[in-house]
Amino acid sequence: LKIELGGIWYSPIAQGTGANTEATYLMLKHAFHLGYRRVEWKCNALNQRSRKAALRIGFKFEGIQENHMIDRGESRDTAWFRMLDSEWPE
DSSP: OEEEEOSOOOOTTTTTTTHHHHHHHHHHHHHHHTTOSEEEEEEETTOHHHHHHHHHHTOEEEEEEEEEEEETTEEEEEEEEEEEGGGTTO
């Protein structure tokens, strides 16, 4: 039982306000309450802001999947992160 947080984007007015941390906390709490055992976070490997956020929130880095997809006509490498139910709510 796994679920993925994805396609998350905050407008510049919300960036740096803690909105991401609070929203992600609520989504994680809900997912684990529903019985999911694993929550995944994937982002463009070049997106340092997203990668830092995942680590700050408590996700564990699992690796890079090279040539994972085509995004806007370009090949994209994807960084994978995960949080397990046994790690919640650390």
